[in-house]
Amino acid sequence: MKSCCKLFVALLVLGTVAGVVALYALIQHGVSARDEPTAAEAFVARRVRHFAVPRAGRDAPNPVPPGPEVLARARAHFADHCASCHGNDGRGHTKMGQGLYPKAPDMTLTETQKLSDGEILYIIENGVRLTGMPAWGKAGAHDMTESWELVHFIRHLPKLTPDEIAEMESLNPKSREEFEEEEQMRRFLDGEDMKPSAGSAGHDH
Amino acid sequence: MRRAFVAMILLGVVGLAGRAPAHDGHQHKVMGKVVTIDEKSITVEALDAKKVTGMLGADTKYMRDKTAVTRADVKIGERVVVVIVEEHESATVKQVLLGTGASPESKK
Numbered sequence: 181m182k183s184c185c186k187l188f189v190a191l192l193v194l195g196t197v198a199g200v201v202a203l204y205a206l207i208q209h210g211v212s213a214r215d216e217p218t219a220a221e222a223f224v225a226r227r228v229r230h231f232a233v234p235r236a237g238r239d240a241p242n243p244v245p246p247g248p249e250v251l252a253r254a255r256a257h258f259a260d261h262c263a264s265c266h267g268n269d270g271r272g273h274t275k276m277g278q279g280l281y282p283k284a285p286d287m288t289l290t291e292t293q294k295l296s297d298g299e300i301l302y303i304i305e306n307g308v309r310l311t312g313m314p315a316w317g318k319a320g321a322h323d324m325t326e327s328w329e330l331v332h333f334i335r336h337l338p339k340l341t342p343d344e345i346a347e348m349e350s351l352n353p354k355s356r357e358e359f360e361e362e363e364q365m366r367r368f369l370d371g372e373d374m375k376p377s378a379g380s381a382g383h384d385h
Numbered sequence: 386m387r388r389a390f391v392a393m394i395l396l397g398v399v400g401l402a403g404r405a406p407a408h409d410g411h412q413h414k415v416m417g418k419v420v421t422i423d424e425k426s427i428t429v430e431a432l433d434a435k436k437v438t439g440m441l442g443a444d445t446k447y448m449r450d451k452t453a454v455t456r457a458d459v460k461i462g463e464r465v466v467v468v469i470v471e472e473h474e475s476a477t478v479k480q481v482l483l484g485t486g487a488s489p490e491s492k493k
Contacts, residue, residue, distance in 0.1 A: 273412070273470055273479070342446045342453035361414070365466045368416045369484040374432055 213281035222282065226291070233302045240298035244328040254333035257326060259348035265312060268348040270337035280312035288338040300331045411471040412479070413437075419463050422456065427478060429467050439469040439478035449483040459483065 209215060217225070230238075244250060259268055265277040270287035277284030285292055292300075304327045305317030317327065354362070368374050415437045417429040428438040447454045459465065459481060468480035 275412070342448060343451070345446065346448060346451040346453075365414065365416060365482065369464055369466060369482060371464070371484065374416065 213279060215281065217282045225282070229303075229308060230299070233299050237302045238296055238298045240301065242297040242301075242328050242331055244325060244332065246332050250329050250332055251336055254326075254329040255344060255348055256351050257330060258333050259351035260353060261316070262330075263348065263352050268345050268352065269340055270334065276312070282311060284312070287334055292334070293338065297328075297331050297335075300334055301327050304330055413469045413471070413476075415467045415469060417465065417467075419459060419461050419465055422459050422461070424456075427459070427465075427467060427481065429465060437467070437469070439467055439476045441478050445478045446480045447483065448480065450485045454483065456481075 258266075263274070265274055265280065265284045266272055266287060267274045267277060267284075272278070272284030272286055274284065287293075295303075301324065303313065305315065305324060307313045307315035317324065364374070415429055415431050417431040417437070420428040420430050420436060422428070422441075424441065426438055426440050428436055430436050441456065445456075447456060447458060449458065464484040466482040467478055468482070469476050470479050471477075
């Protein structure tokens with residue numbers, strides 16, 4: 181009982197300190213998502229995420245056999261659903277991906293590639309709290325074939341070819357402005373004379 | 386439950402302990418003609434006559450229509466659209482899109 185009381189006091193003190201630090205940081209930085217997480221924060225967040233995935237899910241093998249058709253379907257799926265934040269090449273160099281806190285990761289790198297197939301699936305299906313990653317899985321749904329196919333595609337990201345990226349670009353959702361911008365670039369590259377104001381075709385912030 | 390509580394507090398404390406400035410990640414698409422190109426960089430004269438330079442690298446992709454080409458296929462005076470990503474105060478060329486029309490030499 182005594183040790184329980186000590187633990188409660190320790191947690192209360194720790195919580196108060198955390199609250200003061202949080203308040204100070206809030207006053208100093210606001211709630212801007214422009215900052216980058218510190219290395220320590222990223223480290224702790226990855227550990228917490230690792231332990232948050234149930235062991236059974238973490239160790240689950242991919243039941244979908246790999247193959248060109250599977251990759252083609254997943255490529256199209258990724259281009260339509262994921263590329264807005266992650267980019268077609270999975271490096272996260274997009275307007276939205278760079279505006280998130282934490283920023284969309286470069287999934288070609290070890291930090292993502294070393295995750296187990298089950299962990300990647302869990303993240304796709306359940307999302308990650310306090311990040312921009314939504315849960316794509318439906319509650320109670322049992323067919324996760326599309327997500328398992330995406331796991332194969334994420335494994336393939338480091339070997340993605342320019343031809344595959346070009347194909348994905350044609351499948352990305354486009355706004356009217358983006359469509360017009362592409363049309364303008366195509367006409368310019370085909371040799372059509374353009375006005376000087378069109379010198380910079382696009383400027384994505 | 387207790388472990389989760391401690392983890393959340395730890396995450397909050399560590400996360401708010403220090404900040405690093407964000408990088409830009411801005412992406413520009415510049416339409417223009419190639420002025421110079423070498424192993425390291427490409428300079429393009431945009432339609433407003435401004436010269437824009439970006440750094441080339443191993444990750445730079447060169448495309449003519451939907452076909453992958455190489456840096457050697459980019460000719461001086463050729464129409465290009467250069468996709469530049471600004472990060473950490475440097476301008477890196479992500480993609481060089483080449484014209485599908487006649488090359489500048491053949492137009493003369």
